[in-house]
Amino acid sequence: xxxxxxxxxxxxxxxxxxxxxxxxxxxxxxxxxxxxxxxxxxxxxxxxxxxxxxxxxxxxxxxxxxxxxxxxxxxxxxxxxxxxxxxxxxxxxxxxxxxxxxxxxxxxxxxxxxxxxxxxxxxxxxxxxxxxxxxxxxxxxxxxxxxxxxxxxxxxxxxxxxxxxxxxxxxxxxxxxxxxxxxxxxxxxxxxxxxxxxxxxxxxxxxxxxxxxxxxxxxxxxxxxxxxxxxxxxxxxxxxxxxxxxxxxxxxxxxxxxxxxxxxxxxxxxxxxxxxxxxxxxxxxxxxxxxxxxxxxxxxxxxxxxxxxxxxxxxxxxxxxxxxxxxxxxxxxxxxxxxxxxxxxxxxxxxxxxxxxxxxxxxxxxxxxxxxxxxxxxxxxxxxxxxxxxxxxxxxxxxxxxxxxxxxxxxxxxxxxxxxxxxxxxxxxxxxxxxxxxxxxxxxxxxxxxxxxxxxxxxxxxxxxxxxxxxxxxxxxxxxxxxxxxxxxxxxxxxxxxxxxxxxxxxxxxxxxxxxxxxxxxxxxxxxxxxxxxxxxxxxxxxxxxxxxxxxxxxxxxxxxxx
Amino acid sequence: xxxxxxxxxxxxxxxxxxxxxxxxxxxxxxxxxxxxxxxxxxxxxxxxxxxxxxxxxxxxxxxxxxxxxxxxxxxxxxxxxxxxxxxxxxxxxxxxxxxxxxxxxxxxxxxxxxxxxxxxxxxxxxxxxxxxxxxxxxxxxxxxxxxxxxxxxxxxxxxxxxxxxxxxxxxxxxxxxxxxxxxxxxxxxxxxxxxxxxxxxxxxxxxxxxxxxxxxxxxxxxxxxxxxxxxxxxxxxxxxxxxxxxxxxxxxxxxxxxxxxxxxxxxxxxxxxxxxxxxxxxxxxxxxxxxxxxxxxxxxxxxxxxxxxxxxxxxxxxxxxxxxxxxxxxxxxxxxxxxxxxxxxxxxxxxxxxxxxxxxxxx
Numbered sequence: 001x002x003x004x005x006x007x008x009x010x011x012x013x014x015x016x017x018x019x020x021x022x023x024x025x026x027x028x029x030x031x032x033x034x035x036x037x038x039x040x041x042x043x044x045x046x047x048x049x050x051x052x053x054x055x056x057x058x059x060x061x062x063x064x065x066x067x068x069x070x071x072x073x074x075x076x077x078x079x080x081x082x083x084x085x086x087x088x089x090x091x092x093x094x095x096x097x098x099x100x101x102x103x104x105x106x107x108x109x110x111x112x113x114x115x116x117x118x119x120x121x122x123x124x125x126x127x128x129x130x131x132x133x134x135x136x137x138x139x140x141x142x143x144x145x146x147x148x149x150x151x152x153x154x155x156x157x158x159x160x161x162x163x164x165x166x167x168x169x170x171x172x173x174x175x176x177x178x179x180x181x182x183x184x185x186x187x188x189x190x191x192x193x194x195x196x197x198x199x200x201x202x203x204x205x206x207x208x209x210x211x212x213x214x215x216x217x218x219x220x221x222x223x224x225x226x227x228x229x230x231x232x233x234x235x236x237x238x239x240x241x242x243x244x245x246x247x248x249x250x251x252x253x254x255x256x257x258x259x260x261x262x263x264x265x266x267x268x269x270x271x272x273x274x275x276x277x278x279x280x281x282x283x284x285x286x287x288x289x290x291x292x293x294x295x296x297x298x299x300x301x302x303x304x305x306x307x308x309x310x311x312x313x314x315x316x317x318x319x320x321x322x323x324x325x326x327x328x329x330x331x332x333x334x335x336x337x338x339x340x341x342x343x344x345x346x347x348x349x350x351x352x353x354x355x356x357x358x359x360x361x362x363x364x365x366x367x368x369x370x371x372x373x374x375x376x377x378x379x380x381x382x383x384x385x386x387x388x389x390x391x392x393x394x395x396x397x398x399x400x401x402x403x404x405x406x407x408x409x410x411x412x413x414x415x416x417x418x419x420x421x422x423x424x425x426x427x428x429x430x431x432x433x434x435x436x437x438x439x440x441x442x443x444x445x446x447x448x449x450x451x452x453x454x455x456x457x458x459x460x461x462x463x464x465x466x467x468x469x470x471x472x473x474x475x476x477x478x479x480x481x482x483x484x485x486x487x488x489x490x491x492x493x494x495x496x497x498x499x500x501x502x503x504x505x506x507x508x509x510x511x512x513x514x515x516x517x518x519x520x521x522x523x524x525x526x527x528x529x530x531x532x533x534x535x536x537x538x539x540x541x542x543x544x545x546x547x548x549x550x551x552x553x554x555x556x557x558x559x560x561x562x563x
Numbered sequence: 564x565x566x567x568x569x570x571x572x573x574x575x576x577x578x579x580x581x582x583x584x585x586x587x588x589x590x591x592x593x594x595x596x597x598x599x600x601x602x603x604x605x606x607x608x609x610x611x612x613x614x615x616x617x618x619x620x621x622x623x624x625x626x627x628x629x630x631x632x633x634x635x636x637x638x639x640x641x642x643x644x645x646x647x648x649x650x651x652x653x654x655x656x657x658x659x660x661x662x663x664x665x666x667x668x669x670x671x672x673x674x675x676x677x678x679x680x681x682x683x684x685x686x687x688x689x690x691x692x693x694x695x696x697x698x699x700x701x702x703x704x705x706x707x708x709x710x711x712x713x714x715x716x717x718x719x720x721x722x723x724x725x726x727x728x729x730x731x732x733x734x735x736x737x738x739x740x741x742x743x744x745x746x747x748x749x750x751x752x753x754x755x756x757x758x759x760x761x762x763x764x765x766x767x768x769x770x771x772x773x774x775x776x777x778x779x780x781x782x783x784x785x786x787x788x789x790x791x792x793x794x795x796x797x798x799x800x801x802x803x804x805x806x807x808x809x810x811x812x813x814x815x816x817x818x819x820x821x822x823x824x825x826x827x828x829x830x831x832x833x834x835x836x837x838x839x840x841x842x843x844x845x846x847x848x849x850x851x852x853x854x855x856x857x858x859x860x861x862x863x864x865x866x867x868x869x870x871x872x873x874x875x876x877x878x879x880x881x882x883x884x885x886x887x888x889x890x891x892x893x894x895x896x897x898x899x900x901x902x903x904x905x906x907x908x909x910x911x912x913x914x915x916x917x918x919x920x921x922x923x924x925x926x
Contacts, residue, residue: 463650463651466648466650467648467715469614469640469641469642470613470641470642470644470725471647471671472643472645472719473668473671474640477642477671482656485658486656
């Protein structure tokens with residue numbers, strides 16, 4: 001008979017909770033609080049009139065309006081495009097549906113600012129290849145399309161953001177119990193009525209939640225607007241924050257404007273996330289059967305071929321063309337030369353990989369930063385998720401609130417926040433070092449880690465843990481032998497979810513870089529700004545290769561691990 | 564000698580009070596069942612004993628060691644309580660083989676490798692799982708997984724075993740087989756078992772003693788299965804232990820009349836002076852005949868269930884059910900048609916006041 005041993009409980013739970021709270025407070029909460037504090041607190045007093053004054057300045061006001069215009073346009077456009085394609089590939093007899101589906105997901109992994117760069121090369125009013133082609137060959141007087149416009153920015157964002165809606169709606173349509181539609185059909189409803197009265201209302205929550213995600217992303221999106229808007233004086237909130245900070249080298253007034261604008265972003269983001277939660281909880285019908293059914297397919301008949309051509313043309317125009325342009329321009333000797341064999345070479349690629357210090361440093365920085373951020377955030381997020389999902393400790397409510405923060409704080413806000421927190425005011429000065437970028441990356445990608453780890457932990461039923469405890473395993477032994485092995489796939493997923501995006505990160509790094517701490521994204525952007533178009537394009541090409549190879553590896557790995 | 568002692572335990576979750584001043588003790592070597600409707604707090608009590616939850620007040624003692632006493636600041640974690648637990652959902656670790664699952668408690672206790680191996684194989688043999696030790700849980704059926712969970716719970720020779728509805732997820736045949744095996748194992752190892760279930764049949768079959776809990780988490784009766792079934796202390800226990808007939812009886816002067824009619828009760832009168840009574844008896848205690856002594860009634864519904872005949876009989880506004888084996892009904896001429904009259908007598912019955920019954924039927 002095994003004896004009972006008295007052991008003092010040394011409060012392991014409290015220690016983990018304390019560390020979890022500490023991480024989130026230091027990495028996310030303090031920077032955000034500092035932004036609020038700096039926005040509303042001037043000369044030791046609360047000053048809301050000043051905030052209103054800054055918001056009503058013509059430049060800032062215009063940036064707010066622009067953010068709203070661009071985000072609304074992008075959201076509407078992406079929702080229409082995403083829903084339409086989702087319906088086409090799930091509910092019609094369109095040929096090559098699974099190929100189409102994977103192609104429509106490709107923009108997910110392409111960084112939108114590289115896309116914007118490609119479209120700038122194709123459609124800038126004077127030098128764009130397409131515009132020049134039409135002016136030279138068809139006698140057009142001016143450019144056929146000016147990409148430096150609201151419409152241009154919105155169209156480019158739609159191209160890269162519509163997968164958010166596409167993937168959500170596809171999922172909902174695929175998992176929807178077909179008997180719901182079949183019973184409507186038996187009741188005598190035609191396909192049109194079924195679509196309008198049954199299908200659309202049932203997938204509406206998914207459509208709306210995808211749309212809000214795009215709204216959230218677009219409001220705070222830096223890259224596309226920076227590449228296509230600044231030329232024509234179109235600023236949105238993140239680009240204006242960047243421009244002010246950059247021009248004045250971090251003066252008090254520019255930081256203050258930045259904090260006020262950042263506050264607007266945080267509030268908007270919180271509102272959007274709250275709305276999304278509302279829609280999702282309200283629209284949580286039991287339409288998902290879990291099993292894969294075979295849904296009704298609409299026969300496209302005469303439209304089948306035209307729609308196929310349309311989809312292929314869309315893919316060629318929005319995915320193949322910009323990617324090809326990036327690689328081709330990256331191979332040119334000098335920007336502006338025609339694409340002929342004697343003008344193309346691999347010299348630029350060799351130059352940026354082996355000879356040019358700026359790009360070599362950038363690649364090294366991005367890879368090490370990505371690895372560091374991914375490893376740290378994977379473990380920290382794993383621990384925090386463990387407390388959130390599995391532990392019953394007092395004070396967990398506060399952690400739950402903190403855990404929501406990373407989801408609602410946009411990149412440019414994080415960048416501004418870490419500048420405020422880590423530039424020496426609190427004794428530690430990381431400004432102009434890679435460390436400040438690392439801290440910002442951790443804050444920015446914590447949400448991904450929390451999501452992946454929580455999902456994995458929710459699969460580990462409580463009784464598995466309790467069974468281990470009753471077998472005599474301490475909490476730590478249970479973690480080591482039972483919990484960790486079971487959540488390992490989730491943690492690895494978190495690692496890749498952080499590592500890959502950080503390779504192409506721009507929004508945060510652009511606000512924090514110094515001459516020696518450029519990342520790949522920063523290098524592409526600044527080289528392009530400096531007129532080094534071919535080098536910039538070549539680096540963008542390398543980045544695309546890195547991302548595509550990485551993504552392929554993940555897909556293979558996750559399929560094997562059965563995640 | 565008692566192995567577990569639960570004294571004055573209270574436990575609430577938020578505003579919901581699950582247990583209030585509950586006291587219970589379990590003897591060494593017995594198979595003790597906690598039986599009650601779902602949601603009565605029997606699993607909570609098991610978790611308090613296991614150490615997954617702490618009581619708000621009261622004291623729990625295992626093997627003469629206090630393991631939980633909030634007043635004294637004592638709360639021994641579950642890994643130090645020396646118990647084996649089997650869960651309803653098996654809780655077999657999906658990433659470990661059968662061998663590693665069963666060997667886990669021994670590995671934690673740092674048993675030498677060869678001793679561990681010997682013990683695991685011996686335990687697997689006990690539950691009829693030898694030669695499957697290299698399988699992963701995903702390659703096992705539900706019944707096999709439950710055997711692994713059972714083996715894991717007994718591998719480290721725990722002082723007692725807690726089983727939380729371990730058979731609920733199994734199909735009917737397997738359930739019956741497993742309940743005998745658990746009982747057999749308990750006898751062989753002479754281990755104390757606390758078994759939690761809402762299934763009366765399993766409880767009656769497996770227990771040395773059992774406790775009946777009501778919805779409010781109170782223990783209504785503790786006793787051996789025979790006592791509980793035949794001598795229920797109140798209408799709740801009686802009702803909970805199987806399909807029960809309740810026939811209302813009213814007092815008129817010195818005589819007791821059945822239902823709303825004028826037939827006198829053919830039994831001994833109840834003791835007490837309440838005006839309204841209820842006679843409780845099981846379907847198997849009802850004897851039906853075409854005529855003869857007893858109450859006169861009408862067959863309202865006759866159902867042929869294969870081996871059994873089932874009748875619903877009305878006696879002056881009161882309804883009661885009875886069933887008898889079909890071959891017996893055939894041979895004794897007891898095949899009634901609906902609407903025929905019959906005479907019924909009773910082998911055994913219990914008296915309850917109408918008031919105490921109201922509380923039961925409400926549930």
